[in-house]
Amino acid sequence: AVINWASFNIGKGESVQFQQPNSNAVALNRVLGNDGTTILGNLSANGKVFIVNPNGVLFGHGASVNTAGLVASTLDISNADFMAGKYQFAGNGTGKVLNQGSISAPGGYVALLGANVSNEGTIQARLGSVALAAGRAITLDVAGDGLLNVAVDGGAVGALVNNGGLIQADGGSVVLTAQAAGDLLKT
Known part of the structure; x- marks a missing residue:
């Protein structure tokens, strides 16, 4: 499903729950307004949730997210690519x-995507994948085993990935990758 929002925020003490057909279902939440998305409360889903907002996505102190998969991105995805699983x-x-x-x-899986990506909290994906990727063009490939492959196809000026928090993917994988504009080597 594709949902376009003027704004998408969850206040402290508030909850949003996505009821999806199964754990493979994906809800794309695209924010069209001028403000970033701020999650301070609880976000849960029995499926996967994508939040796309070019103005930023903040999971603040006290935010709690529990889903079968999460992508938070300042980079957009076309409806056609999304519906085709690309x-x-x-x-x-x-x-x-x-x-x-x-x-x-x-x-x-959990994927945080954009030109500037940072984890100062906790991300857990036991037997799954966590990716923090910075660039101007990023492709995610979910393999049949549920693990996430990440390709940064285009560099961004000042691309930055920072992890000052805790990332756990026991039995899975963790990927941190950034490509700055002008880099000679692709990651």
Whole structure:
């Protein structure tokens, strides 16, 4: 499903729950307004949730996310690519993707994408994958085993990935990758 929002925020003490057909279902939440997305409360889903906002995505202190999969991105994805399962993100989003809360996707994946991506909180994906990727064009490939492959196809000026928090993917994989504009080597 594709949902376009003027704004998408969850206040402290508030909850949003996505009821999806199964754990493989994906809800793309695209924010069209001028402000970043701020999650301070609880976000849960029995499936996967994508939040796309070029102005930034913040999971603040006290935020709690529990899904089968989460993508938070300042890069956009076309409806056609999304519906075809081609997770190709691109754009010049100016906001940051920052996690200061707690994100959990047991057996699934968590991907934070944009030109400036940072984890200061906790991200857990036991038997799954966690990816923090910075660039102007990023492709996610979910393999049949549920693990996430990441390709940064286009560099961004000042591309930055920072992990000052805790990332756990026991039995899974963790990928941190950034490509700055002008780099000679692709990651």
